[in-house]
Amino acid sequence: xxxxxxxxxxxxxxxxxxxEWDGIKELNTPLPRWWVISFYLTIVWAIxxxxxxxxxxxxxxxxxxxxxxxxxxxxxxxxxNLEKIRGEKMAALGAASLADIEKxxxxxxxxxxxxxxxxxxxxxPCHGSGGAGAKGFPNLNDDDWLWGGTLDQIMQTIQFGARSxxxxxxxGQMLAFGKDGVLKPDEIVTVANYVRSLSGLPTRKxxxxxxxxxxxxxxxxxxxxxxGKGNPELGAPNLTDKIWLYGSxxxxxxxTISQGRAGVMPxxxxxxxxxxxxxxxxxxxxxxxxx
Amino acid sequence: MNxxxxxxxxxxxxxxxxxxxxxxxxxxxxISGTFRRIKWGLMAFCLGVYYFLPFVRWNRGLGxxxxxxxxxxxxxxxxxxFIELWPQxxxxxxxxxxxxxxxxxxxxxxxxxIWCGYLCPQTVWTDLFYxxxxxVEGDRRERMRKDKSGGGLTLRRVSEIAFKHAIWLMIAWWxxxxxxxxxxxxxxxxxxLLTFQxxxxxxxxxxxxxxxxxxxxxFMREQVCTYMCPWPRIQAxxxxxxxxNVTYRYDRGEKRTSVKKAAELRALxxxxxxxxxxxxxVAVCPTGIDIRNGPQLECIQCGLCIDACDNVMTKIGRPxxxxxxxxxINIQRRQEGKAPIYRIVRARTVAYSAIIAAVGGxxxxxxxxxxxxxxxxxxxxxxxxxxxxxxxxxxxxxVRLLNKSGYDRVVAIDADGPVNLTTHVVGVDSVTPDRxxxxxxxxxxxxxxxxxxxxxDSNPEKSIPVRIHVTDIGLxxxxxxxxxxxxx
Numbered sequence: 110x111x112x113x114x115x116x117x118x119x120x121x122x123x124x125x126x127x128x129e130w131d132g133i134k135e136l137n138t139p140l141p142r143w144w145v146i147s148f149y150l151t152i153v154w155a156i157x158x159x160x161x162x163x164x165x166x167x168x169x170x171x172x173x174x175x176x177x178x179x180x181x182x183x184x185x186x187x188x189x190n191l192e193k194i195r196g197e198k199m200a201a202l203g204a205a206s207l208a209d210i211e212k213x214x215x216x217x218x219x220x221x222x223x224x225x226x227x228x229x230x231x232x233x234p235c236h237g238s239g240g241a242g243a244k245g246f247p248n249l250n251d252d253d254w255l256w257g258g259t260l261d262q263i264m265q266t267i268q269f270g271a272r273s274x275x276x277x278x279x280x281g282q283m284l285a286f287g288k289d290g291v292l293k294p295d296e297i298v299t300v301a302n303y304v305r306s307l308s309g310l311p312t313r314k315x316x317x318x319x320x321x322x323x324x325x326x327x328x329x330x331x332x333x334x335x336x337g338k339g340n341p342e343l344g345a346p347n348l349t350d351k352i353w354l355y356g357s358x359x360x361x362x363x364x365t366i367s368q369g370r371a372g373v374m375p376x377x378x379x380x381x382x383x384x385x386x387x388x389x390x391x392x393x394x395x396x397x398x399x400x
Numbered sequence: 401m402n403x404x405x406x407x408x409x410x411x412x413x414x415x416x417x418x419x420x421x422x423x424x425x426x427x428x429x430x431i432s433g434t435f436r437r438i439k440w441g442l443m444a445f446c447l448g449v450y451y452f453l454p455f456v457r458w459n460r461g462l463g464x465x466x467x468x469x470x471x472x473x474x475x476x477x478x479x480x481x482f483i484e485l486w487p488q489x490x491x492x493x494x495x496x497x498x499x500x501x502x503x504x505x506x507x508x509x510x511x512x513x514i515w516c517g518y519l520c521p522q523t524v525w526t527d528l529f530y531x532x533x534x535x536v537e538g539d540r541r542e543r544m545r546k547d548k549s550g551g552g553l554t555l556r557r558v559s560e561i562a563f564k565h566a567i568w569l570m571i572a573w574w575x576x577x578x579x580x581x582x583x584x585x586x587x588x589x590x591x592x593l594l595t596f597q598x599x600x601x602x603x604x605x606x607x608x609x610x611x612x613x614x615x616x617x618x619f620m621r622e623q624v625c626t627y628m629c630p631w632p633r634i635q636a637x638x639x640x641x642x643x644x645n646v647t648y649r650y651d652r653g654e655k656r657t658s659v660k661k662a663a664e665l666r667a668l669x670x671x672x673x674x675x676x677x678x679x680x681x682v683a684v685c686p687t688g689i690d691i692r693n694g695p696q697l698e699c700i701q702c703g704l705c706i707d708a709c710d711n712v713m714t715k716i717g718r719p720x721x722x723x724x725x726x727x728x729i730n731i732q733r734r735q736e737g738k739a740p741i742y743r744i745v746r747a748r749t750v751a752y753s754a755i756i757a758a759v760g761g762x763x764x765x766x767x768x769x770x771x772x773x774x775x776x777x778x779x780x781x782x783x784x785x786x787x788x789x790x791x792x793x794x795x796x797x798x799v800r801l802l803n804k805s806g807y808d809r810v811v812a813i814d815a816d817g818p819v820n821l822t823t824h825v826v827g828v829d830s831v832t833p834d835r836x837x838x839x840x841x842x843x844x845x846x847x848x849x850x851x852x853x854x855x856x857d858s859n860p861e862k863s864i865p866v867r868i869h870v871t872d873i874g875l876x877x878x879x880x881x882x883x884x885x886x887x888x
Contacts, residue, residue, distance in 0.1 A: 397849070398788075
């Protein structure tokens, strides 16, 4: 750097900038030239970057850059490629029968992987991420099925749902025997205790089993069947097993009998493509409760 | 305004000088002798191993790689002759690193920085590059003259420089080329590289290693040892008074003077040393130091100054090894008129050897007794336990079976614990009751969903330990893992 002021510091021999504060003069110590040049180059680079890449905001959109490159478009292409790569495998899944998929380790692994992700996205809010369910939402890991637990039955339930409004949906309702005035409160308590006795649960003291059986036969057998074994056609639960969707204590049963139950399973046909639904059916079946 | 630095003002023991001195070009002279021969031999050996090892074949059977040493990154396998390592066995490298580090300590306690002088890749490649330079441009004096006569860029000189750099680049390129051969089947990759069909990553790595070899061995040379490498600092802390270091034996007398003058002085019975101040030891030094100034950080202990000095001593009829591998103790002893002693077996070397033997032994033992069938189990967390309609309790596990052997296996899975347990694998029919059978293909893993059920009347506690076994039906080999069985 040249010296503009002709002033030199006597100690260091360096020129000064001519600036002085309280008798202290500033030495002229310029940045190294390579540093300055690199700095200017970064500015030039930044301008080039502005022009080449989408950068300038416009009122409704933004400049597309010299080559029309955008990372968003890149991602779209990558995703399309991915779909293409997976397409063949997913097609193989679509072509195979449900039973064959479970027999083929490669297809089973694919269906389980696909099913698991889609389950996490769509089913986990109600059934839990591992299909453990919750009160009112069936546990998909156990072997108790409202609408049947074979591969085809599971697939049908996923496809069309239950009380979903779809034309082919499962229909069936637990009536509100109390609310509708069909049964009196003491009758409801009696039949609730009878239902508990069906699965070997303890009953209230002084409970009239014969009366309970009669009320059950008159009102419940139509759906739940003789002895309360349930009916998957109607989504009527088996009342003799150890698994309870809403709970097995007397209060819950009284609530169920007087208010009725009508949980909804949405229909996934149209929202998920057929091979995905197939993968899902295999996944749910393979959770361990499938029949 | 930069103050010009006179390198002569700054020696390594000048504490006030800058920490870095601008590179002073070193022109090592060619030399012949014992240590030079050892260096040539080791160089040929090291480079030979590095360049040709990927081409050594090893038959592992159909479908398995037939390369003796292969790092198969896409399939996560490491092959070393008869050893095949899986990613989860990477801890063997920990052992290997410990052995390597302690071996370095051992070398250091026996012979100082012999690693630096003979085996370090930086030394080996720099030595090779110097050989090329000498071959193309001539020896020390010639190179110095050619560099000094600025403006003498004749066509001959330019072609000479170009030729040198071309050979350097070829060596560097081959260095990078050999590197990538360790990561893929060598003959196939060579063919692909030649036809430009190889994956981009191979070219990138060749580029990187070509550049680093060319720069480090061609230009930075001794600067790497002096400024980049941590080993000189570490070894200074590891060395002791028994370690053999390249030493100028100043006990052979002072002062240093010409042969003629020395003879005269000797005749007069005045003190004079064997050193005739010929500077041959400096001329041959690849790091450009004067060993007569005592132990120095820059010294890589290659022993070339020993050869240079021995040649001179032979010529002037004085005993050899005025410079030699020696230690401080012996210099002391000789001055006191005692015989020198060399003690290689001492606490330090014995301890290092013992550590190497112990770690190596453990590694060999683990390697020899490891199973080629393995099982890993992950308990389902959501839900941890499921109650079935008949009241029985079931837990689900994600099981990964590993078949590290070179043949397919038929295995059965079963579980045992304090209560009676039955097993089922999703998608698999049980051949015998409660023992699902699975085929695991050779050299691969299989992930399965295992369901373990306890009957309703067993009333297991909240959590009971279970042992899950995988049994090779044919060989009877069993791998076992433990987990817990949880009741809801």
